Amino acid sequence: xxxxxxxxxxxxxxxxxxxxxxxxxxxxxxxxxxxxxxxxxxxxxxxxxxxxxxxxxxxxxxxxxxxxxxxxxxxxxxxxxxxxxxxxxxxxxxxxxxxxxxxxxxxxxxxxxxxxxxxxxxxxxxxxxxxxxxxxxxxxxxxxxxxxxxxxxxxxxxxxxxxxxxxxxxxxxxxxxxxxxxxxxxxxxxxxxxxxxxxxxxxxxxxxxxxxxxxxxxxxxxxxxxxxxxxxxxxxxxxxxxxxxxxxxxxxxxxxxxxxxxxxxxxxxxxxxxxxxxxxxxxxxxxxxxxxxxxxxxxxxxxxxxxxxxxxxxxxxxxxxxxxxxxxxxxxxxxxxxxxxxxxxxxxxxxxxxxxxxxxxxxxxxxxxxxxxxxxxxxxxxxxxxxxxxxxxxxxxxxxxxxx
Numbered sequence: 001x002x003x004x005x006x007x008x009x010x011x012x013x014x015x016x017x018x019x020x021x022x023x024x025x026x027x028x029x030x031x032x033x034x035x036x037x038x039x040x041x042x043x044x045x046x047x048x049x050x051x052x053x054x055x056x057x058x059x060x061x062x063x064x065x066x067x068x069x070x071x072x073x074x075x076x077x078x079x080x081x082x083x084x085x086x087x088x089x090x091x092x093x094x095x096x097x098x099x100x101x102x103x104x105x106x107x108x109x110x111x112x113x114x115x116x117x118x119x120x121x122x123x124x125x126x127x128x129x130x131x132x133x134x135x136x137x138x139x140x141x142x143x144x145x146x147x148x149x150x151x152x153x154x155x156x157x158x159x160x161x162x163x164x165x166x167x168x169x170x171x172x173x174x175x176x177x178x179x180x181x182x183x184x185x186x187x188x189x190x191x192x193x194x195x196x197x198x199x200x201x202x203x204x205x206x207x208x209x210x211x212x213x214x215x216x217x218x219x220x221x222x223x224x225x226x227x228x229x230x231x232x233x234x235x236x237x238x239x240x241x242x243x244x245x246x247x248x249x250x251x252x253x254x255x256x257x258x259x260x261x262x263x264x265x266x267x268x269x270x271x272x273x274x275x276x277x278x279x280x281x282x283x284x285x286x287x288x289x290x291x292x293x294x295x296x297x298x299x300x301x302x303x304x305x306x307x308x309x310x311x312x313x314x315x316x317x318x319x320x321x322x323x324x325x326x327x328x329x330x331x332x333x334x335x336x337x338x339x340x341x342x343x344x345x346x347x348x349x350x351x352x353x354x355x356x357x358x359x360x361x362x363x364x365x366x367x368x369x370x371x372x373x374x375x376x377x378x379x380x381x382x383x384x385x386x387x388x389x390x391x392x393x394x395x396x397x398x399x400x401x402x403x404x
Contacts, residue, residue, distance in 0.1 A: 002031065002314040005039040005062040007084055008075035009051060012098050012125070013040065015303030016072055017051060020310075027307065031314040038068060063087050070313050072306060073097040082106055089113040089121060094317065096309035098125035098302055104199035104215045107206070108327040118320050122309035127200045128153065130301025131294040132308070133280045137207045138323050144284030146208040150246040150403070153200040155276035155296040156184045156191040157223050157243040161261075162274045165231045165240050171224060183276055193222035194243060194259040201245030204280065205257055207323065209249055211330035213257060219335045221260040230398055232366050233345065233374045239263045240271060244403060255330055256338045262403040263343050263376075270403075336383040341402040347372040348394030357391040376402055 006013050020027060020035055028034050039056050046052055059080075062068055071088040073095060075081045081102050085095050090113060097103065102110075103123045114121040124134045128151070137146070152158050156178055163174040175192065178184035190196045202215035223243050234241050242264045247257035264271050269291045273279040278296025283289055295301035312321065346354065354375055355361050362376040377385065389396060 001034045001036050002069045002317070003036050003038040003067050004070040004072055004310060005041065005065075005068050006037060006072045006074065007041045007059070007062075007081070008073070009040050009042040009044070009046065009055070010074070010076075011299050012074040012302050012306065013042070013072075014051075015299040016074060016306050019300065019303045019307045027311060031311045033314065035310060035314060038065070059084055063091065068093055069317060070310055071095045072310060073099055073102070074306065075099070076101070078102060078105060085110060085121075086113065089117060089119065092117055092119060094119040094121070094313040096120075096122040096124075096306055096313060098123070098306050100126040100196070100199045100203065104202050107203065107325070108212050111323070111325055112327065115320050118318055120313045120316060120321050122312060122321070123203070124309050125302045125305035127203050128278050128280060128292070129155070129294070129296040129298060130305050131278060131280060131292050131296065132305065133204065133292045134207060135308070136282075136292060137204065138321070141282065141284060141287065142324070144286045145249075146282060146284050147249040148247070148283040149201070149204050149208050149280065150244055150270070151197075151201065151204070151280035152242055152270055152273050152278050153197040153245045153280070153296070154191055154194075154243060155278055156188065157194075157197070158273065158278070158296075159183050159276045160192075161223065161226070161241055161243065164226065164228060165234065168228045168231065170228060171226060192224055194220040197243060197245040198259045201247055201257060201259060204245075205247040205255070205330070206325055208247075208282075209255060209330065210324045210326050211255075211328050212326060213247070213255075213330040213332075217257075217332055219258040219260070221258075223261055225398070226261055226400075227398070229366075229369060230345070230400060232368065233343070233364060234263055236364050236366055237263065237265075237343075237376075239265050241400065242270060242273070242403075244270070246403075250333065253331060254333055256333050258335070258338070260401055262401045264403045268403060336386075337381055339379055339381050341379050341404060342377045342385050343374060343400045343402055344377070344389065345372055345374045345397040345399075346392065346394050347397055349392050351375075353392060353394075357388045372397060379404070
């Protein structure tokens with residue numbers, strides 16, 4: 001029997017208990033022994049819920065019980081999650097978590113402790129809800145040299161972009177709708193400003209490239225400036241707008257990473273990922289292109305990924321599962337040096353003036369916006385774009401990167 005303790009009985013925590021209780025026979029079979037929920041930690045009581053039988057309010061009970069083999073951290077936030085997880089690992093208990101903030105900030109330290117103790121710190125649910133992308137990077141893709149990861153990593157913003165594209169709604173309208181449906185928090189900052197996606201692409205990049213990417217070094221831009229007019233241009237171009245987290249390995253020790261809205265064309269597999277779904281596109285030097293798609297959030301999809309980690313840890317109780325993670329810092333190319341194409345909306349400028357500044361352009365006009373036009377540049381460094389755009393005397397209404 002493997003005893004586990006679940007820290008937190010909120011949305012994901014209650015989902016973990018439900019998944020284990022509902023699928024206990026198949027889970028136990030895959031784990032090779034019985035998974036037993038010995039404790040659930042929460043400050044609240046839940047009268048009438050069977051969880052009351054194993055509910056505790058004091059973490060010390062779990063920390064000091066040598067029979068607890070695995071701790072499941074689904075509380076969220078940095079503290080007290082970090083303190084609890086570190087103590088569990090130091091006492092020889094494996095840990096699995098869905099907490100992206102914790103992994104992005106303290107992942108290297110916690111994985112090092114797990115390695116020293118010959119136990120495990122797993123976090124499949126931290127990056128894509130129920131999408132098994134971390135397991136793929138750690139296992140199925142180990143024969144490949146991954147050189148790009150690009151993902152729709154936040155279901156809330158993808159839902160909002162989809163609604164703005166299909167219904168022509170304003171940002172504030174779709175945000176309110178997302179909040180009413182429970183997709184967005186009362187404070188949506190982490191989602192709409194790109195912070196959530198930033199932490200996720202940092203974790204995925206660290207695993208893919210074998211060097212630690214500090215999320216604080218990743219250029220991050222949210223969706224708050226995207227307008228229905230931008231969406232009209234995207235439709236005219238046969239494209240759509242998505243918030244992407246993307247990173248590339250350009251050379252042996254050269255990497256780029258950013259989070260920003262991108263114009264995405266119909267040839268991209270990410271074009272058709274709509275609503276609250278997430279997807280992660282991976283390119284490897286042997287594999288070529290692959291995409292992982294599914295529910296990026298939600299109680300049971302996330303809980304399912306957490307329980308998959310529980311099973312892995314139960315099968316490897318006293319054996320550290322090797323990963324490609326390293327504590328060596330990843331050095332990013334400065335944003336000014338990163339290359340790409342840019343979609344630009346301008347006013348008070350002629351096409352001839354724009355082409356004089358940028359050279360060859362793909363011009364796009366929208367009948368409902370007669371006083372302006374848009375264009376897509378050739379591929380260039382960001383500093384070149386800034387130099388060229390500064391030569392235009394008119395108004396730059398918007399700039400959105402183009403995903404190639």
